[in-house]
Amino acid sequence: MFGRLTLEAFQHDWIEYAAGLSMVFGALATVILLTYFRLWKWLWKEWLTTVDHKKIGIMYIIVSFIMLFKGIFDAVMMRLQQVWSVGDSMGYITASHFQQVATAHGVTMIFFVGMGLMFGIINMILPLQIGARDVAFPALNSISFWLFTSGAMFILVSLIVGEFAGTGWTSYPPLSGLKYSPGVGVDYWLWTIQISGVGSLLSGINFFVTILKMRCPGMKLMRMPIFVWASFATMIMVMFAFPILTATLNMLTTDRLIDTKLFTTEAGGNPMMYINLIWAWGHPEVYILILPAFGIFSEVVAVFSEKRLFGYKTMVYAIFVITFLSFIVWLHHFFTMGSGASVNAFFGIMTMIIAVPTGVKVFNWLFTMFQGRVRLDTPMLWFLGFAIVFVLGGMTGVMMSIPAVDFQVHNTLFLVAHFHSVIIGGVVFGFFAGYSYWFPKFTGIMLNERIGKWAFGFWLSGFLLAFMPLYLLGFMGATRRLDHYEPQTGFFPLFAVAGVGAILICIGFGLQILQILVSIKENKKDLSGDPWNGRTLEWSTSSPPPHYNFAHIPEVHSIDPFWEMKKEPEMKKKPLHEIHMPSNTGVGVYLGALSFIFGFAMIWHMFWLAILSAIIMVGCLIARLYEKNTEYYISVEEIKRDA
Amino acid sequence: MFAAFFAAYAVLKDGVNSGPSGKDLFNLPYALIETFVLLFAALTSGIGSIFVHRRKRKRAITFFLITALLGLGFLSMEWIELSDWIQRGYSWKFSAFLSTFFTIIGTHAFHVFFAILWVFVFLIPLFFRQITDTDIRRLSCLRMFWQFIFIVWVCIFNIVYLIGAL
Amino acid sequence: MIDVSHKWNSSFKPLILGFIAAVILTIFSYLASSMLLIATLAVIECVVLLVTFLGLGLEAKPRWNLLAFFFMLAVTIILIGGSVWIMNHLNYNMMPMDMQMHKQMKGSL
Numbered sequence: 001m002f003g004r005l006t007l008e009a010f011q012h013d014w015i016e017y018a019a020g021l022s023m024v025f026g027a028l029a030t031v032i033l034l035t036y037f038r039l040w041k042w043l044w045k046e047w048l049t050t051v052d053h054k055k056i057g058i059m060y061i062i063v064s065f066i067m068l069f070k071g072i073f074d075a076v077m078m079r080l081q082q083v084w085s086v087g088d089s090m091g092y093i094t095a096s097h098f099q100q101v102a103t104a105h106g107v108t109m110i111f112f113v114g115m116g117l118m119f120g121i122i123n124m125i126l127p128l129q130i131g132a133r134d135v136a137f138p139a140l141n142s143i144s145f146w147l148f149t150s151g152a153m154f155i156l157v158s159l160i161v162g163e164f165a166g167t168g169w170t171s172y173p174p175l176s177g178l179k180y181s182p183g184v185g186v187d188y189w190l191w192t193i194q195i196s197g198v199g200s201l202l203s204g205i206n207f208f209v210t211i212l213k214m215r216c217p218g219m220k221l222m223r224m225p226i227f228v229w230a231s232f233a234t235m236i237m238v239m240f241a242f243p244i245l246t247a248t249l250n251m252l253t254t255d256r257l258i259d260t261k262l263f264t265t266e267a268g269g270n271p272m273m274y275i276n277l278i279w280a281w282g283h284p285e286v287y288i289l290i291l292p293a294f295g296i297f298s299e300v301v302a303v304f305s306e307k308r309l310f311g312y313k314t315m316v317y318a319i320f321v322i323t324f325l326s327f328i329v330w331l332h333h334f335f336t337m338g339s340g341a342s343v344n345a346f347f348g349i350m351t352m353i354i355a356v357p358t359g360v361k362v363f364n365w366l367f368t369m370f371q372g373r374v375r376l377d378t379p380m381l382w383f384l385g386f387a388i389v390f391v392l393g394g395m396t397g398v399m400m401s402i403p404a405v406d407f408q409v410h411n412t413l414f415l416v417a418h419f420h421s422v423i424i425g426g427v428v429f430g431f432f433a434g435y436s437y438w439f440p441k442f443t444g445i446m447l448n449e450r451i452g453k454w455a456f457g458f459w460l461s462g463f464l465l466a467f468m469p470l471y472l473l474g475f476m477g478a479t480r481r482l483d484h485y486e487p488q489t490g491f492f493p494l495f496a497v498a499g500v501g502a503i504l505i506c507i508g509f510g511l512q513i514l515q516i517l518v519s520i521k522e523n524k525k526d527l528s529g530d531p532w533n534g535r536t537l538e539w540s541t542s543s544p545p546p547h548y549n550f551a552h553i554p555e556v557h558s559i560d561p562f563w564e565m566k567k568e569p570e571m572k573k574k575p576l577h578e579i580h581m582p583s584n585t586g587v588g589v590y591l592g593a594l595s596f597i598f599g600f601a602m603i604w605h606m607f608w609l610a611i612l613s614a615i616i617m618v619g620c621l622i623a624r625l626y627e628k629n630t631e632y633y634i635s636v637e638e639i640k641r642d643a
Numbered sequence: 644m645f646a647a648f649f650a651a652y653a654v655l656k657d658g659v660n661s662g663p664s665g666k667d668l669f670n671l672p673y674a675l676i677e678t679f680v681l682l683f684a685a686l687t688s689g690i691g692s693i694f695v696h697r698r699k700r701k702r703a704i705t706f707f708l709i710t711a712l713l714g715l716g717f718l719s720m721e722w723i724e725l726s727d728w729i730q731r732g733y734s735w736k737f738s739a740f741l742s743t744f745f746t747i748i749g750t751h752a753f754h755v756f757f758a759i760l761w762v763f764v765f766l767i768p769l770f771f772r773q774i775t776d777t778d779i780r781r782l783s784c785l786r787m788f789w790q791f792i793f794i795v796w797v798c799i800f801n802i803v804y805l806i807g808a809l
Numbered sequence: 810m811i812d813v814s815h816k817w818n819s820s821f822k823p824l825i826l827g828f829i830a831a832v833i834l835t836i837f838s839y840l841a842s843s844m845l846l847i848a849t850l851a852v853i854e855c856v857v858l859l860v861t862f863l864g865l866g867l868e869a870k871p872r873w874n875l876l877a878f879f880f881m882l883a884v885t886i887i888l889i890g891g892s893v894w895i896m897n898h899l900n901y902n903m904m905p906m907d908m909q910m911h912k913q914m915k916g917s918l
């Protein structure tokens with residue numbers, strides 16, 4: 001009845017116990033507080049069942065922050081091991097545990113921090129920037145969020161029940177196949193990504209349709225904010241790349257579950273095909289992560305230079321060149337697998353070319369700043385940090401696009417430093433720029449600027465200290481996922497510096513948490529709705545916006561419509577109409593919970609439970625299809641009261 | 644997604660593990676009949692959809708039901724063919740070729756299954772009430788789904804069965 | 810969502826046309842014995858079905874469906890073609906073979 005789940009699954013070493021128990025304690029504390037303050041009904045009605053894109057976006061970010069905390073913790077654990085485990089000392093965790101931490105760190109950061117933060121911001125901002133009231137499919141939006149959260153639960157639960165994969169975040173077979181990883185670790189990995197991947201794909205469709213069909217009158221495609229263009233391109237990449245991931249994970253799952261011979265080393269299977277396919281998804285994935293961040297910077301740089309973004313058209317073209325090219329560079333992730341000179345040369349050249357549109361964008365941002373009135377508030381500082389770190393990372397990427405160079409540094413810490421430079425410098429700094437920029441809009445209070453600037457300082461210096469040594473270490477021959485080395489290698493001092501950097505990053509993150517608490521206490525309200533002198537439509541609403549976003553759907557005549565609206569304030573009072581809004585629904589929560597049960601059952605081979613939960617999930621979908629009360633109307637009186 | 648599966652098929656189809664390849668296993672006349680069954684299903688779903696637009700409830704129901712039945716027929720034929728192979732020992736466990744074959748056919752069949760289920764999900768309310776705009780939208784989507792299923796099958800039939808048996 | 814008022818949506822003619830074309834093409838494919846011919850017939854059949862059954866390319870401007878279709882086609886060709894190209898090269902370079910076979914295959918690249 002319990003499949004292969006036995007009490008042994010709950011046995012761990014002391015560190016896993018400590019981590020697992022503190023997690024359970026945190027969850028329990030939350031439950032107790034909610035019960036004590038009698039907030040369950042409020043939580044269910046206002047947040048869990050909401051289909052409001054703004055709230056869903058906030059929930060994405062909250063979950064991502066929790067996962068960011070966990071991911072940073074994993075990183076610190078790795079740094080600690082790499083400082084400790086030298087020569088005779090074997091550090092404080094076993095090799096297998098270290099590999100699980102490394103794998104979990106990668107999965108957490110890419111899927112649940114990177115994707116979560118980006119999808120969260122897109123959720124919050126996109127409808128507002130195109131003058132819409134919500135996304136095209138609000139209930140589907142909720143479902144996507146809950147599938148995302150359900151996926152995250154797998155990593156967290158694996159800490160208590162069973163183990164996680166020790167294969168690296170891309171989990172290559174044959175190591176991840178049945179023969180070499182018969183335990184539950186890789187299965188956890190498969191289901192966490194598969195389920196959250198479905199959520200991502202559904203969001204991709206949702207936002208794509210939203211942008212095409214729900215723009216307000218006058219917002220032609222070439223008048224959309226660049227952030228919207230970036231999101232549009234991202235969703236296209238999501239729709240075409242994620243099914244590749246679904247198929248590939250499916251094939252690995254059948255290899256493990258029903259003994260297919262797709263990626264095995266025997267019976268005609270070919271593990272290299274997995275690597276080929278996973279990176280055919282993996283490369284677009286990293287552009288999916290970065291493009292929204294580029295979009296955020298386009299918004300921030302224009303507003304904080306008080307100047308229109310330079311080169312709107314070329315920005316759009318660059319975005320689409322990146323989108324297309326991202327599908328023809330994937331082999332650069334496995335130059336060393338042996339496809340030979342002609343194949344490597346083609347993909348190497350394509351990879352070099354894809355740097356060009358990105359360069360165009362960077363120059364356009366810099367040209368926007370030129371002769372603008374640059375205000376170095378926190379969002380702009382994050383942009384400057386990005387300009388340094390991301391460009392550095394991008395340059396090392398171009399270095400590695402030369403196959404001959406890549407043969408030397410593939411899978412060394414040089415590679416690790418490269419992708420952390422572009423992901424932290426790009427995605428994370430981009431998120432923080434957007435976060436500090438849009439926080440007042442969604443909460444109605446200003447973030448404490450001083451703490452924000454200190455946090456930035458710690459993140460930037462921490463990042464540089466943590467990752468610049470890794471470039472050197474890579475050249476010296478240090479491989480990735482390394483849990484032990486000899487002192488003669490000379491790695492130790494550099495790892496020590498990196499460790500200090502990690503601590504600085506932790507302080508930076510801690511300051512950001514502090515900043516939220518201080519800001520709530522200081523309660524500096526944003527009463528105008530436009531604290532930064534913004535240019536786009538979201539700033540025309542109150543802070544926070546009413547749940548229907550706009551009392552009147554705006555009509556737009558140019559790029560930067562709000563900037564234009566501020567120059568010529570419209571005095572005519574247009575009549576108010578009833579507003580048609582989607583109702584809350586529990587279908588997202590139910591599907592999320594059921595998908596978790598389904599995945600858990602599949603992992604532990606409790607097939608009766610898997611089938612049962614699958615049937616109930618289909619039942620939920622059918623019930624939703626028959627649901628009549630999916631919409632309601634907001635009366636004109638209520639709109640007048642909000643004004 | 645199907646592109647990824649086809650890519651895997653293209654790469655792995657020669658991994659026969661000293662066992663049978665497509666040439667040895669495929670019953671082409673049988674597959675041809677399966678193709679026609681599914682083609683008729685795509686046709687009837689299209690006809691049903693036109694009647695839905697014209698709000699002719701009874702005819703719409705009839706044609707979508709025929710679609711579902713044809714779909715069931717298709718699945719039954721696949722079931723018979725594949726279970727015969729499994730009984731002879733040639734399941735997906737045997738070789739990479741069989742694994743990738745079963746994966747493609749299986750994924751396609753999984754989609755056919757849901758298309759059939761969804762015919763019933765959408766059709767049952769129509770027994771009790773008139774056609775609404777929502778129904779038109781949903782049944783149009785379902786019709787497109789059925790037609791895509793057939794188009795994918797055309798690729799499977801030609802690339803996997805016909806070319807595989809050359 | 811869908812252009813419900815489209816004339817094509819309410820006429821049986823394209824459906825019947827597409828159906829008959831599909832029957833003919835399928836039978837030809839069945840009887841063909843060259844890989845190229847079968848593949849070509851498959852492509853033609855897919856295009857015929859996409860236009861007659863699914864109305865691809867018949868919509869009013871802007872033709873988003875057509876654009877999306879072409880992008881999908883591009884990605885599909887890149888993914889399948891690219892994978893076959895890559896895997897063939899990998900198989901050649903990474904497969905352990907004895908010298909004879911190695912020399913034999915060397916010509917194919």
